[in-house]
Amino acid sequence: MREAETNARRRYRARYVVNATGAWGPLTAAFGGIHSKAARIRPGKGIHVVYDRRLSNYAIVADSIDGRRVFLEPWQNVSIIGTTDDDYFGNLDDVTATSEEVRYLVQGIARVFPSIRTARAIGTYAGVRPTIYDYGPDEDSLSREHLIVDHAVDGAEGVFSMLGGKLASYRLFSQEMSDRLARDLCPGVACTTHEIPLPGGEKIIDPFRLAGEIETTPIAARRLVFRHGTRANDIGVIAREESFANTIVCPCEPVTEAEIRYVVRNEGATSVADVSRRTRLGLGACGGMRCTVRCAQIVAEERELSPRESIAQAKEFFEQQARTRLPVIGTVQARQEVLHFEQMHSLFGTRT
Amino acid sequence: MSATVLVIGGGIAGFAAAATAKEAGADVSIALGRAGATFLSPGVLDFAQRGDASPLTQIEKSVFSLLDGYVIEPTELLTIAGTSRTADGRDETLLSVSALQEDGAVAVIGRTASFDSRYLAKAFSATTKRSFVALACDAIQRYADERHWNDAELASRFDEEERLAWLARILGEGIQRSTTKIAGVLLPNILGTKPGVAARLSAMMKLPCGEVVGTSNTPGFRFLEARDRALARAAIPVRRGDVEGIDFSSSGRVRVTFADHVADVSRVVVATGGIVGDGLRYVPSEIESAGALPLSSRATFEPSFRTNAPLPIIAPGIADRPSSLFGEPAETFRLSLTAKPSPFLRAGFDRRALPRGILVAGAAAGEGTTWLEAFRSGCAQGSNALI
Ligand SMILES: Cc1cc2nc3c(=O)[nH]c(=O)nc-3n(C[C@H](O)[C@H](O)[C@H](O)COP(=O)(O)OP(=O)(O)OC[C@H]3O[C@@H](n4cnc5c(N)ncnc54)[C@H](O)[C@@H]3O)c2cc1C
Ligand SMILES: Cc1cc2nc3c(=O)[nH]c(=O)nc-3n(C[C@H](O)[C@H](O)[C@H](O)COP(=O)(O)OP(=O)(O)OC[C@H]3O[C@@H](n4cnc5c(N)ncnc54)[C@H](O)[C@@H]3O)c2cc1C
Numbered sequence: 243m244r245e246a247e248t249n250a251r252r253r254y255r256a257r258y259v260v261n262a263t264g265a266w267g268p269l270t271a272a273f274g275g276i277h278s279k280a281a282r283i284r285p286g287k288g289i290h291v292v293y294d295r296r297l298s299n300y301a302i303v304a305d306s307i308d309g310r311r312v313f314l315e316p317w318q319n320v321s322i323i324g325t326t327d328d329d330y331f332g333n334l335d336d337v338t339a340t341s342e343e344v345r346y347l348v349q350g351i352a353r354v355f356p357s358i359r360t361a362r363a364i365g366t367y368a369g370v371r372p373t374i375y376d377y378g379p380d381e382d383s384l385s386r387e388h389l390i391v392d393h394a395v396d397g398a399e400g401v402f403s404m405l406g407g408k409l410a411s412y413r414l415f416s417q418e419m420s421d422r423l424a425r426d427l428c429p430g431v432a433c434t435t436h437e438i439p440l441p442g443g444e445k446i447i448d449p450f451r452l453a454g455e456i457e458t459t460p461i462a463a464r465r466l467v468f469r470h471g472t473r474a475n476d477i478g479v480i481a482r483e484e485s486f487a488n489t490i491v492c493p494c495e496p497v498t499e500a501e502i503r504y505v506v507r508n509e510g511a512t513s514v515a516d517v518s519r520r521t522r523l524g525l526g527a528c529g530g531m532r533c534t535v536r537c538a539q540i541v542a543e544e545r546e547l548s549p550r551e552s553i554a555q556a557k558e559f560f561e562q563q564a565r566t567r568l569p570v571i572g573t574v575q576a577r578q579e580v581l582h583f584e585q586m587h588s589l590f591g592t593r594t
Numbered sequence: 595m596s597a598t599v600l601v602i603g604g605g606i607a608g609f610a611a612a613a614t615a616k617e618a619g620a621d622v623s624i625a626l627g628r629a630g631a632t633f634l635s636p637g638v639l640d641f642a643q644r645g646d647a648s649p650l651t652q653i654e655k656s657v658f659s660l661l662d663g664y665v666i667e668p669t670e671l672l673t674i675a676g677t678s679r680t681a682d683g684r685d686e687t688l689l690s691v692s693a694l695q696e697d698g699a700v701a702v703i704g705r706t707a708s709f710d711s712r713y714l715a716k717a718f719s720a721t722t723k724r725s726f727v728a729l730a731c732d733a734i735q736r737y738a739d740e741r742h743w744n745d746a747e748l749a750s751r752f753d754e755e756e757r758l759a760w761l762a763r764i765l766g767e768g769i770q771r772s773t774t775k776i777a778g779v780l781l782p783n784i785l786g787t788k789p790g791v792a793a794r795l796s797a798m799m800k801l802p803c804g805e806v807v808g809t810s811n812t813p814g815f816r817f818l819e820a821r822d823r824a825l826a827r828a829a830i831p832v833r834r835g836d837v838e839g840i841d842f843s844s845s846g847r848v849r850v851t852f853a854d855h856v857a858d859v860s861r862v863v864v865a866t867g868g869i870v871g872d873g874l875r876y877v878p879s880e881i882e883s884a885g886a887l888p889l890s891s892r893a894t895f896e897p898s899f900r901t902n903a904p905l906p907i908i909a910p911g912i913a914d915r916p917s918s919l920f921g922e923p924a925e926t927f928r929l930s931l932t933a934k935p936s937p938f939l940r941a942g943f944d945r946r947a948l949p950r951g952i953l954v955a956g957a958a959a960g961e962g963t964t965w966l967e968a969f970r971s972g973c974a975q976g977s978n979a980l981i
Contacts, residue, residue, distance in 0.1 A: 459742075486705050486741075489705070489741070490742070493707070531809065532708065535708070536707065536708050536710075539713050549716075549717035552717075553675055553677065572876075573876055576876035576938055577869050577875075580868070580869055580936060581634060583936055583939075585809050588635070588640075589674060589675045
């Protein structure tokens with residue numbers, strides 16, 4: 243294993259290895275000398291377009307030009323449209339939405355929701371599904387089932403690959419995998435997955451009470467509870483006890499300083515991008531213009547990084563996000579993009 | 595005979611064009627529309643005079659001196675990113691590190707959503723040659739609710755003399771308690787929405803006090819104030835409101851249409867800014883025509899006002915952007931913080947092809963990468979308006 247942070251290489255020994263690397267599954271299997279066909283998938287690229295607000299209160303479906311079902315859906319603070327499903331032969335480590343995929347979706351949705359054409363898109367998501375391999379059917383007809391492959395048959399005793407599946411079925415899939423390992427490791431012990439709440443799901447937290455306790459807005463508190471459940475209380479402790487920690491760093495979402503500190507201390511976040519994935523910092527309408535630099539400073543402070551490393555992180559996040567916006571750029575967004583970059587040039591002294 | 599000139603747009607380019615034309619004896623007025631780049635920008639002068647750029651001309655100097663609160667001289671500024679950068683001039687409200695006495699530390703004060711004095715003092719100490727201290731008297735918010743205000747809102751409080759005196763008192767106490775010798779004081783973007791607040795605070799403290807380069811638009815507010823004072827001083831008539839149309843007649847006159855008024859002039863200087871100023875609009879075909887998949891996705895720019903004249907637009911880079919079915923994919927255009935100015939910024943009206951009677955200045959002509967560049971472009975077009 244190579245540690246991403248330090249580049250340090252280490253070897254580990256284990257009796258069992260579970261390959262749960264999604265679309266990278268065949269590549270990972272190949273690391274172990276297992277033929278990639280033994281963990282074969284059919285990578286299916288999909289994208290979403292993100293809009294700046296909730297455009298509707300309900301999910302709306304439409305038929306795209308090729309008869310596929312596409313949707314417009316309120317999600318978090320935004321609306322998304324999706325999705326495409328296309329065989330993917332490119333680099334798994336560099337997947338971005340293209341303007342043609344965007345057009346395909348917008349065209350489909352516009353038939354039932356014409357104002358989507360003028361709505362303000364603020365970004366895209368692109369990913370690759372680890373669909374179970376099959377030769378012949380078109381992408382939409384492929385099975386969404388999941389599969390556990392025991393590589394004992396390939397001469398690799400104790401190595402398993404988890405292939406296929408959906409986000410919706412991940413607990414079931416993990417349970418099946420755990421049951422398979424438990425059969426050998428602790429025979430006779432009953433599965434308790436269905437009885438244990440997910441972390442943070444133990445009980446219901448009143449966001450309005452929390453808002454009062456940490457002197458923040460009800461919206462910020464509600465979003466905090468939505469993301470962290472009971473753990474919002476731990477974040478509340480930071481917000482109360484550390485000076486100015488209830489300051490709202492990302493006003494779009496919103497995200498407080500306490501939450502950033504919490505995810506760095508407790509959830510393994512090491513960069514602005516990590517914080518963003520956990521909190522949605524920088525993913526709102528302003529595209530990270532107001533929060534990126536400050537968030538990088540908080541991460542640097544928590545992790546004792548140098549100011550230069552903090553700036554490098556901010557730049558990296560910022561450029562990466564701009565990349566996800568390029569395929570959806572419209573009149574208003576182009577204006578904002580320039581504003582955005584000018585602002586950063588002014589801060590970093592990079593204008594030439 | 596004096597020409598009647600109408601300058602459209604009240605950014606730095608429009609201001610410079612109007613003031614230069616006035617100085618040269620034109621009968622000039624200026625139309626001030628909606629917010630543009632100047633209003634939104636941190637408004638610092640930048641690297642434009644670097645290298646072999648010529649020094650300011652006599653006319654440029656005299657036009658520049660009309661603006662309260664701006665200086666042109668090489669300087670070093672501090673930014674909220676925690677580093678310093680050079681500039682060829684500044685909004686006087688910004689703290690110039692180069693102007694501080696060599697011995698003594700810079701006191702960093704205040705806490706807002708984007709400014710943390712403790713972090714910044716450490717960061718500046720690590721990235722610059724000077725030493726910085728975060729003063730123990732961190733309060734710049736006087737009332738609890740101000741903690742949730744943005745910098746511009748807070749800045750408006752410090753336009754008030756009484757509030758500024760309060761700040762001076764707090765600062766004075768903090769500095770007195772500190773064991774370090776203080777050479778200057780750095781604050782967030784809160785030193786007023788009007789020019790002159792930093793100078794007043796510095797006088798009260800008998801120490802240079804100034805702002806960090808941040809992301810707040812208070813420098814934009816200060817520019818608007820300085821501009822309006824300067825226009826009044828130069829006796830240049832002002833018309834507020836957006837220009838909706840520019841029409842050319844065969845007689846060579848130009849008709850400029852406002853919502854409630856039509857002006858008939860012999861020259862116009864279009865200084866409506868680039869795409870941030872909203873003089874130009876980027877209209878990518880894939881968004882507008884999603885219903886009818888076009889055969890090519892040529893991205894286009896158009897003026898934000900109606901006009902009967904062909905106003906050709908040059909847009910190096912992005913205008914010829916083909917779609918991936920027919921050539922290079924759109925998404926291979928990267929926006930980067932290290933590369934040259936973005937293609938969006940370079941877009942502008944093509945001056946070589948302009949009809950008689952119309953001139954273009956600043957970002958509207960793709961000459962607005964920096965404030966100073968836009969200023970000089972405005973001065974040049976302002977004097978051309980008389981030819
Ligand atoms: C656009 C789109 C929309 C979708 N919509 C839905 C939906 O609405 N509902 C639904 O249920 N599902 C949906 N899916 C499918 C769902 O997202 C996936 O099935 C699911 O995320 C797969 O989870 P996974 O853990 O198997 O793989 P992944 O989530 O891909 O995780 C694999 C992980 O392995 C890591 N990895 C790879 N190589 C290595 C290595 N060498 N070392 C260490 N780590 C490595 C990767 O970084 C990654 O984090 C959608 C997918 C896409 C692309
Ligand atoms: C966020 C940001 C940060 C920047 N930082 C720096 C920096 O640190 N240093 C530096 O040197 N430069 C900086 N710049 C660049 C600098 O601000 C611009 O180069 C300069 O302001 C351009 O001036 P302008 O007068 O050409 O255009 P603008 O300032 O955009 O002025 C155009 C004006 O025309 C008006 N207008 C538009 N259409 C109409 C209409 N139809 N009718 C009437 N009026 C109209 C607009 O409202 C606007 O007021 C920055 C720019 C931005 C956006």
